[in-house]
Amino acid sequence: MRRIQIIVNNGAGTGQAHRVWNETQCLLRGYKIKYVAHTTRYQGHATKLAEKISSMKGDNPIYLIVVGGDGTLNEVLNGITDFDRVRLGVIPTGSGNDFGRNLKLPKTPKESLKQICASIRKDQRGEELYRIDLGQVSWEGCEKSRIFGISAGLGLDALVCKKALHSRLKQVLNRFHLGKLTYLALTVQSLFTMETANAKVITEHGGFILPKMIFAAAMNLPAEGGGVPMAPEASPEDGRLSLSSASGIAKWQTFFLLPFLVAAKQERINGFNIREENGFRVLLDKPMVLHADGEYCGDVTRVEFRCLEKRLWLLHEKEGD
Template identity: 90%
Template sequence: MRRIQIIVNNGAGTGRAHRVWNETQCLLRGYKIKYEAHMTRYEGHAAKLAEQISRVKGEEPVYLLVVGGDGTINEVLNGITDFDKVRFGVIPTGSGNDFGRNLKLPKIPKESLREICACIRKDQRGEALYRIDLGQVSWEGCEKPRIFGISSGLGLDALVCKKALHSRLKQVLNRFHLGKLTYLALTVQSLFTMETANAKVVTEHGGYILPKMIFAAAMNLPAEGGGVPMAPHASVQDGLLSLGSASGIAKWQTFFLLPFLVAAKQEHINGFTIRNEKGFRLILDKPMVLHADGEYCADVTRVEFRCLEKKLWLLHEQKGDQSKT
């Protein structure tokens, strides 16, 4: 077996990543597991490391672990060149950890490593691993489509993600383990200052209009933004994306309906819709912010989301469809 390749972002989660990585190293040495660690040094470095690691010659599987948060996971997914060869594991360290939370990955490094090692042994015996869907987003002017594991969206949620990336408030609240409050505060602020757009949505089964659209989120997993269930029944096992949206209602109404969204009770409320399709194409009458897994992509008027069915081999013990809430 090749050495386990580990991409580490020591800066994720305001110090937690450093503690988790130190603990993980002690466990690896104690278990006498051969590994090679790659430390990220700048934005985009994780993607370059993943590209180099996944390009290795030969047919033997590549066991690639990430010690980091959702942003690092997204970078690595976009760097992988051969998904058939890579077996992907995560030891979560970030402040949001939506990828790990949605999939019910272990939170404690010792449990994470135990599960990952059990899955590696299973793979080497020729037994099937947990294989999950990923999403892909493309827009006018993009150099290449971007892969996402959690979600990609337009409008309010994307604007909040963009602001959160450079938010001093988030940095302060993370120190007190109150990072979720960042998204709540920025959501309220952004809701009343943002511009809505009229959107036409096209799918393989037809099209529909989202007038005065506030947000549209293509969900591969049920929740984003620190655990907000934008599409409570989204699944990584069905070959579909769930497009959750809010449109056709006043911003002040949306404000009072946010508690229903947080409680996953939005499906039967006027103005909120959730559609499940293999893909969605949206055409807007004015630009809106676009994100993928919380990372800013661009301000766009045309965007396409599609599901990449059974794209990723995940080093995780499957117990039913764990992405469902």
């Protein structure tokens, strides 16, 4: 088996990454798998490592494993320079792990490595691997658009993601393996203090208005923020993004409607909408927070979301295969 490249974030999941990585190394040695491990040392380092790895000379496939959370994975996606050569595997260690949860990826290092090795053998036999869409977001003033695997969004969900990055509550909950509750707690906290904005959304099939928009989330996968199903029918295989939004709803009323969102019943509520398109342009009358896979991008007034169809080869099986 060709040597595997591994990017490791030992800080993901507030410490549990050390345990997962130690277990993974023992398994790799037991399976006699040759690998090179690259440990991240600072924010953004995974992007530089992925860029270096994916730019290696040659025409052979590059087998790359990410041991980390959704933030590390997003950095890696934004560092890959040659998606045609890279085959990506994920061993999750973060607190949210929305990427793995959405795609029903294995939860343990042993199960993950078993699936990754089987996919590598499949690839070397010339059989096609599981391939999924990615999303891309750009905004005014950005030097380079940002790729996302799960979602990118404006407003409430982005504000919550921004707060969660440095939340002491998240650190405490992670110790009890309850990190995903951080997002729900911060959502309730932020709902009554955030400002809404009037938005105009433009697609290739026309446009629509979102008055007093609370959030607009471009979903490549069904759920974000620790498993909240923002767009329950979103698929990473259809060449489209699902724009989930809430607008024209009083904040006090939205508080009582949150359970419907968590239960994936939001389409029954007036003011909650989901639209599917290859891309969306969103124009705001005042700045709102923007995120990509939970990573803060900026406070912006003009944003474009686009689907990158069948961009990523995965070293994992599609659910049901």
